[in-house]
Amino acid sequence: MRGWEAVPYGSGMPSPRRGKTPPPPAAPEPDARARLIAAGQRVLGERGYDAATVKEVAREAGVNQGLVHYYFGSKDALLLAVTQEASRQYLSELERLRAQTPAEELAQTAFAWGEKLATDAPGTCRLRYELFALGLRNRELTPAVAQLLGQGDEEIARTVAHVRTGHDTAPTAEDLHYAVIIKACVDGLALHHQLDKSFDPLPVYALLRRIMLASIEQPAPPRAPARKPKAQGRRGARSSRARKTPGPRRR
Template identity: 65%
Template sequence: MARPRGGSKKESVTSPEPDARARLITAGYRVLAERGYDATTVKEVAREAGVNQGLVHYYFGSKDALLLAVAEEARQQYMTELRRLREETPPERLAAESFAWGERLLKDMPEQFRVRYELFAMGLRNKELKSAVAESLRCVQEEVSLTVARVRQGQEDARPEPLDVHYAAIMKACVDGLSLHHLLDASFDPAPVYALLSRIILASLELPEAKKPPARKPRGQARRGKVPAPRRGGARRRR
């Protein structure tokens, strides 16, 4: 079979290793989280991934498209973990477990928030990517809203109502603000503020009454403590 025109140089670019794209996304995540958008270059990402620089253009077409794919991968990981938490945790424990998970993210994975904020900035400065960034934000909003709905309505198959969506928006905005403050000022500790936020949210949630059934007294105790109602006409008979 005759080789396509372009020679071995073209073939080396368009015949990559099977995992080259995934390696570029992983490398892009590390470089973007460490250096930020302006200092991230296609050459550096390719070097970090150990692949030909031309593969960046082959798979993504541009630096912005590569970084959008990086942010998309981070979003998918976040949503998968939140979905797993929601599906494996009983509704009555889901609120506390979700807040604990969020606190671990704030503490242990600041790079995930850094990539998220770079995504925001990318959508603001690149009009062509604005709709893709907005769609990414909507997907996260929907996943958080589903979690809030399950907590607030107490049902595994609960669908978000407007109030659930509003709660999700408030929590996302607060967590983003706390994390951004911490990234810009390492002396700021978001943990106690996050703990206060969780108490405020939990105290304001209107949970189903079925979750808190009234305590039942033993039968014997109930009989002994029962006061019989006065009979009609009792006072007249005593006279």
């Protein structure tokens, strides 16, 4: 999948909203960016975007705070990178499910996995919705957030197409429409659960799964060839003659 390549701040990433960007460190560690993203997922997911600080993320990653600005430029762009990495892992897992799951089991398996992800990974879901809100406020982030949504739609559409046809194929426009509906519903239910812990999304997920599976055309199982009627042999011919009503005898 394209669109996930990492670039230091200044190569197309959103610029900081305030302050100056410090000069890059003399020799940044080769895995510093990956460590910052992993630390950002933990710190931002646990504390929330507004409460967490860049200093806390750098401390969690065990790197100099200046590397946050060098790689990302701002906390907004760090959140984007964290969410992009989570989405990359999500889409890779969905691709793996398509490759390893029998076609007749794929829909149920994919739905069950999506439900578990939405309910068991609240930190990741929270960051996703934080990013959506930032995308509405920070216009420099909007194109990247839109690209993130589009990549998710495309991968889910490929799964829908696989369920519908029974093999890996290019999705149609209708497959993409199904993907958008599914993603919007799952996002809405997960967000509801984030805001109201008394809300149980699982029964609604189950209903959504039934509605989608009943609506998406799935390949019919192969039909056994019809048996041809057996041709009547001599025995059948004799039986047929025997059943005839005998006529009057000639005298």
